[in-house]
Amino acid sequence: MFFGGDPFEHFAHHGGGGSHRGPRRDVDTTKLYETLGVEKTATQPEIKKAYRKLAVKHHPDKGGDEHKFKEINAAYEILSDEEKRAKYDRHGLEGIDDHGGGDGGADIFDLFFGGGRQASRGPRRSEDVNHAIKVTLEDLYNGKTVKLAINREVLVGKPKMCRQCDGRGMRMELRQIGLGMVQQIQRHCASCRGEGYQCEKKRERKIVEVHVEKGMRHKDKITFRGMSDEKPNxxxxxxxxxxxxKEHDVFKRKGADLLITKNLSLKEALTGFAWRIKHLDGRSLIVASKPGEVIRANAANEKPYVKIVPNEGMPSRGNPFVKGNLYVLFTVKFPEDGELSAAALDSLRAHLPGPSSMDMEAQEEEEEVHLEVANIANFGRGGAQTQESAYDSDSDEGPQAVNCQQS
Known part of the structure; x- marks a missing residue:
């Protein structure tokens, strides 16, 4: 919004006459800030915090896009250096003398504009396209190749620069809102739909083979370079x-490890067990206990009791011969009350290790009591509720007042 003076002074460089000493019109000084998702006025701690968050999210080892990860590192290396940041704010990427940027010496223009030092004035990349491909755990264990169709727009003939916006894709409109007051509005060019160029397009359908590698993980990406929609320039x-x-009925996966849950009877837990499972590659495995092995209801730290079958987990991506482990989480089902006969109980007392307390007899003035099922959430709620207990409530209002009315 302009107040007084010549409201068209902002557009003086479009006409003839005079020299232009400022940055060129096509210099981009916002791309690096947009890459990290921060404002141009961001402080160094804000830039560092944004970088750490994005670096974790887009790290290739966690299924992120490698190209995006390189862009994030390159942007942070420049914006975290006050001298480089000042040059970038004045002159864009061309103002950076050392074209580094966290990519092992690769030209930073290749990262952000797809090729070369002149790329800031040349073609840029159109938007990437993501398609979900649903696969089973068996597919990720064994690998799979499927044929899928990519439908995209391709250009027909050579694009021509839009005369309405001079190839910028945006048009500036001025609207007078008062005496000496003019509002400047930037809109997408309706003639070229904001692309800056006009051309004919057609739909193209291409069949590609999508190879799901062994050991791939949820949200890993299979990339086809340069296959999204074609756009002018x-x-x-x-x-x-x-x-x-997809979620599996039997196996749970975390990284390269697999987990299954096995319910055992007390008899199996004490005397041994064996059961058959069908693995993800179709093999039949018999999982059996060792002689004399006892499966406990809980581990020593009160956590679930777990054992592993080594090297029977998922294959590793890139090296499928190295596999994770198959974890087995045990639960032990004890007999119900009255399920064991007196003879069975006598036999257990005779053969199980440890002392027996069943021979204890009540002494004079002693009383024998029995247990009932309880809920630990009710601990502290026993006994009669007295008037004083009302003051122990969590409410800040305390007990409600009682009004007494005399007749």
Missing amino acids: MQPGDVHFVVHE
Whole structure:
């Protein structure tokens, strides 16, 4: 919004006459800030916090996009250096003398604009496209190749610059809102739909083979470079097929490890067990206890009792011959009350280790009592509720007042 003076002074460089000493019109000084998701006025702690959050989210080892991860590192290396940041704020990426940026020496223009030092004035990349591909745990264990169709827009002929917006894709409109007051509004060019160029397009359907590698994880990406929609004066972006792992009925997965739950009777837990499972590759495994092995109801730290079958987990992506472990979480089911006969109880007392307390007899003035089922949540709520207990309530209002009316 402009108050007084010449409201068209802002557009003086579009006409002839005069020299232009400021930055060129096409210099981009916001891309790095947008990459980290911060404002241009962000402080160094804010930039560092945003970088750490994005680096964890987009790290390739956690299923993130490698190219995006490199962009984040490059942006942080420049914006975390006050001298480089000042040059970038004035002159854009061309103002950075050392074209580093966390990519092992790769040109930073390749990261953000898809090729070369002149790329800031040349074609940029169109948006990437993500498609979900649902796979079973068996598919991720054994690997799978499927044929899928990519439907996209491709250009027909050579694009022509839009004369309405001079290839900028945006048009500036001025609206007078009062005496000496003019409002400047920026809108997408309706003639070229904000693309800056006009051209004919057509739909293309291409069949691609999507290879799901052994050991891939949920949200891993299978990328086809340059297969997204073609746009004028831009390089096509990538198409990512994002792995969505379906839940399995038997196995639970975490990383390269698998987990199954096995319920045992007290007899099996004490005397031994064996059961058959069908693995993800179709093999039949018999999981059996060792002679004399006892399965406990809980581990020593009161956590679930767990054992493993080594090297029977998921294959590792990139090295499928190295596998994780198969974890077995045990639960032991004890007999119900009255289920064991007196003879069975006598036999257990005779053969199980440890002392028996059943021979204890009540002494004079002693009383024998029995147990009932209880809920620990009721601990502290026993006995009669007295008037004083009302003051122990969590309410800040205390006990309600009682009004007495005399007749």
